Amino acid sequence: MADTRLDPVILTADLLRCPSVTPEEGGALVLLQTVLEAAGFECHRVDRNGTANLFARFGPKGHARSFGFNGHTDVVPIGAEADWSHPPFDAVREGDWLYGRGATDMKSGVAAFVAAAVDMVQTAPPDGAIILAITGDEEGPATDGTVALLEWMEAQGEAMSVCLVGEPTCPETLGDMIKIGRRGSINAQITVAGKQGHVAYPHKAQNPMPAMAALADRLSRHVLDEGTAHFDPSNLQITAIETGNPASNVIPARSEMRLNIRFNDLHSGASLDAWLQRECAKVAAVHGVQIACETRISGEAFLTAPGAFSDLIAAAVAQHTGLQPILSTTGGTSDARFVQRHCPVVEFGLVGHRMHEVDERVSCQDIQGLTVIYSDILRRYFEG
Incomplete structure (x- = not known):
C-alpha cells in the first residue's frame, strides 16, 4: 500500500x-x-x-x-x-x-x-x-x-x-x-519635565538630567528578587535615555527613558507598575521636577x-x-x-x-x- x-x-x-x-x-x-x-x-x-x-x-x-x-x-x-x-x-x-x-x-x-x-x-x-x-x-x-x-x-x-x-x-x-x-514583560516610558535654558544661566532653567540620572541609577541598582524554583531572577534593563538635544550649550526641556522588566511569578504587571510610580514620585520630590511614567504590560508571568x-x-x-x-x-x-x-x-x-x-x-x-x-x-x- x-x-x-x-x-x-x-x-x-x-x-x-x-x-x-x-x-x-x-x-x-x-x-x-x-x-x-x-x-x-x-x-x-x-x-x-x-x-x-x-x-x-x-x-x-x-x-x-x-x-x-x-x-x-x-x-x-x-x-x-x-x-x-x-x-x-x-x-x-x-x-x-x-x-x-x-x-x-x-x-x-x-x-x-x-x-x-x-x-x-x-x-x-x-x-x-x-x-x-x-x-x-x-x-x-x-x-x-x-x-x-x-x-x-x-x-x-x-x-x-x-x-x-x-x-x-x-x-x-x-x-x-x-x-x-x-516570564512576564512590562515596558515603561518615563518622562522628566524640566525647563529649557542656556547652560550659562542655570538659575533660569530647570535641568531634567540630574533627576533622570538619579532615577536611572536607583532603578538599575534595585534587586527585584533572587529568583524562584522555576524562574530566574527578574531583571530590569534600561534601553534608552534621550533628550532630543543636539546642542552642548542648551539645557534640555525634557528627558525620556525607556526600560523593560522581565519578571517572574513573584510579581505582577500591576505590582511593578505601582513600584515604578512610587520610585518616580520619590525622585521627583527630591529634585523638584515632574516625572510621568507610562507602562504597557505585554504579558504576565x-x-x-x-x-x-x-x-x-x-x-x-x-x-x-x-x-x-x-x-x-x-x-x-x-x-x-x-x-x-x-x-x-x-x-x-x-x-x-x-x-x-x-x-x-x-x-x-x-x-x-x-x-x-x-x-x-x-x-x-x-x-x-
Missing part, C-alpha cells in the same frame, strides 16, 4: 513560499485550511481587524478530551534580501538545510504538528478532539491573533483540555528543553506546574531523542501567555537559535523528528 502520510518537510517548504510577513496572510492559512479540510477537519477563519486566524477541529465539539495546538504562520521582515544566500521565500534546500524566513520560527513546527495530526485522524481516529488554533499575529502586536481565537472559541463553546505551543524551545539539540512557563501534561511530553521526547528535557521558563514571551488562561499549556518545538536571522534555516531531519515526537504525544494523550 502506498504511504499516504503528509510529508512535513514538503509542507514546511510550501508554507515558506507564502510571504506571510506580519500582518500579511500570504496564503499560508489558506494552504493549511485546504490540507486540514481534506483530512476531515472542520475549519473556520477567525479574522479580526485585518489579522488572519484559523481554527480547525477534528472530532466532536466540546469533548472532555480535546488536545490543542497553538502556533503561527506570520514571520518577521526579511531585512536586506541581498544578504541572504537564497531568496527568503523560495524554500531552497541544501543538503539537510531548508532555507527561508519562518523556517525555524515557526512554519516547520506548524507543519510537523499538522502532519502528525492528519496522520492520526486518518489511521487511528482519537477518542476525543484535536484542535488547532493558528494565528497570523504572533510576531506583530498580538492583539487580534491568539487572543481573537480564544475569545471566538469561548463564544462558540469550543475548548481545549490541554494545549501544546509549537514555538522553538530547544537551545542546542532537538529535545533538550520544554517550556512550562514564561505564568507557570504550568510540572505534572501529568509535562510528564507526558517529556516522556515522548525522551523516547525519541534519548534526552531528558529541561523544564524551563527562560526566553521571551509567546502566545502561551494567552493560552494559559484557557487551559494548561506547555511549549515544545525545534532548535531556535537561527530564528529571525538572515539565512534562517531548519534541519529537515529535525522536522521529521519533531513530527514523530508530536505523533507520539498525541498517541499517549488519547491512550490515557
Whole structure:
C-alpha cells in the first residue's frame, strides 16, 4: 500500500513560499485550511481587524478530551534580501538545510504538528478532539491573533483540555528543553519635565538630567528578587535615555527613558507598575521636577506546574531523542501567555537559535523528528 502520510518537510517548504510577513496572510492559512479540510477537519477563519486566524477541529465539539495546538504562520521582515544566500521565500534546500524566513520560527513546527495530526485522524481516529488554533499575529502586536481565537472559541463553546505551543524551545539539540512557563514583560516610558535654558544661566532653567540620572541609577541598582524554583531572577534593563538635544550649550526641556522588566511569578504587571510610580514620585520630590511614567504590560508571568501534561511530553521526547528535557521558563514571551488562561499549556518545538536571522534555516531531519515526537504525544494523550 502506498504511504499516504503528509510529508512535513514538503509542507514546511510550501508554507515558506507564502510571504506571510506580519500582518500579511500570504496564503499560508489558506494552504493549511485546504490540507486540514481534506483530512476531515472542520475549519473556520477567525479574522479580526485585518489579522488572519484559523481554527480547525477534528472530532466532536466540546469533548472532555480535546488536545490543542497553538502556533503561527506570520514571520518577521526579511531585512536586506541581498544578504541572504537564497531568496527568503523560495524554500531552497541544501543538503539537510531548508532555507527561508519562518523556517525555524515557526512554519516547520506548524507543519510537523499538522502532519502528525492528519496522520492520526486518518489511521487511528482519537477518542476525543484535536484542535488547532493558528494565528497570523504572533510576531506583530498580538492583539487580534491568539487572543481573537480564544475569545471566538469561548463564544462558540469550543475548548481545549490541554494545549501544546509549537514555538522553538530547544537551545542546542532537538529535545533538550520544554517550556512550562514564561516570564512576564512590562515596558515603561518615563518622562522628566524640566525647563529649557542656556547652560550659562542655570538659575533660569530647570535641568531634567540630574533627576533622570538619579532615577536611572536607583532603578538599575534595585534587586527585584533572587529568583524562584522555576524562574530566574527578574531583571530590569534600561534601553534608552534621550533628550532630543543636539546642542552642548542648551539645557534640555525634557528627558525620556525607556526600560523593560522581565519578571517572574513573584510579581505582577500591576505590582511593578505601582513600584515604578512610587520610585518616580520619590525622585521627583527630591529634585523638584515632574516625572510621568507610562507602562504597557505585554504579558504576565505564568507557570504550568510540572505534572501529568509535562510528564507526558517529556516522556515522548525522551523516547525519541534519548534526552531528558529541561523544564524551563527562560526566553521571551509567546502566545502561551494567552493560552494559559484557557487551559494548561506547555511549549515544545525545534532548535531556535537561527530564528529571525538572515539565512534562517531548519534541519529537515529535525522536522521529521519533531513530527514523530508530536505523533507520539498525541498517541499517549488519547491512550490515557
